[in-house]
Amino acid sequence: MKNGGFLSNLLFLVILAIFSLFATANTSSAIDSMDWDLVNDRVSADLSNTSMERVLEMIATRTGWAVFREPGQSSVVSVKFKNLPRQKALKRVLGSLNFALISNKAQLGKKLVVFYSSAGNATEEITPRPRPIEDELLVTLNPDSKMSIEELARKYGAKIIGEIKDLNSYRLSFEDADAAKKAKETLESDPNVADLDQNYLIDQPVPSDLLGLGAAPPLNLKASVGDSGGHTIVGLIDTAVQIEGSRYKEFYLDPISLAGEALIDPEFPSHGTSMAETVLKGVTMATQEESGSSVRILPVDVYGPNEETNTFDIARGIYSAMEQGATVINMSLGGAGSSPMVENLIRQGSELGVIFIGAAGNEPTQLPNYPAAQPEVLAVTAGDRNGNLAAYANRGEFVDIVAPGTSLIYFGNRSWIVSGTSPATALVSGMAAGIAASSGKTVKQVETELRSSFPVAP
16 A cells, blocks of 8 residues: 555656646747837737846847847846737836837937946847748758759758749748758758758838928939940839839839739838939939930839848849849848848859948947848948938948938928938939949949048948
8 A cells, every 4th residue: 555655656746747847848949929019109928938138139129229238137027918008018028127218319210228227337239139930941052952942842841932043042931930940950961052041031111201391302313215235223122112103204124023012002102212212312413414314223122012021032132133234232121130142142243243232220229230231232321421420320330331311202292201221322322323324434433432432430
């Protein structure tokens, strides 16, 4: 009896220990989530024993805010809520810590300081993490691969949902995040694979604001006629451009759409539309040709109806633009973290004489914003002619030049203003194309000229 009772108790303890271990394993493998609706200032979160550093990284990544904390915070967060107002959500997430959300004058960037003693002690900047699509991988096969992409996809239980055939690069979708993770561990040592990366999300840039001050004067610019082979083409990697009804329609080439049909409110200019007109403003600043300009804009929509794009579609957009003859690539977009696929494509394009111009970001922070931070990209931040930075503008060693960060455009019989490093970038792209078209210089020669004529970011 005693032995039977002892064995029964022992068996119970073993089962309890196994159950506890299983429960702990399940908890630790849970995926934390934090969703921010920045338009309506609403937040949803599901966090379990998440470090405060990781929580702040998630906030910085989801919002684009510059986040600083007071060193020494080592607490963990376990909360679950849906659709709370921003202030209440921050209180739930940050617990007993103090915080302040500071807006700059232009309302384009915000700074969150988190502290337990004094806001002035919040000196440690949090680095945003790139946001991967958990169930996807980007694969580039070796030229001498013994396995086709179809065979490789079948081997790892994946679907091919995107491809850049000429680069031997593919977008693979897996059953779930765990399947992608397991495949990645094996693919990293697969001799058939040249490059392997996750696919990262990139948010849409900030749209334009309405101005109640009359109409913007039209640009004094005409499109030249003639053979399309003589055009200097700016590849605009952005949201869709509203071409129909535009007074500058003759400057646009047939658009490329890579992410589905865009859903654009006809009452408001899209970000792509604002950047396209700003590119043309840059052209007017660089040339006074009475016969008209040979610059053309190739709109490449990498967002479609979505609030986000991804690094694979950005790579496809860049490749498609270069394939159509673009020698200036404007990238008024970006995010945290670099993509080997995008990096390699930009490097190859640069070697072929293409100039890449990217926005530094509107956080403001000294942290790099990609693809602008890539060495081959001319990284543009916003400021004045003397090199004084705008309050919202990113700065840091990766930034190359400062350009005006405000552009006045005309759309739908009304004036609009767009501010940030996006229009600063588009303006520089237009100037690069305008100078190249009117002077006969290569865009690479023009890049050297721009670096010496614009202020260098401090």
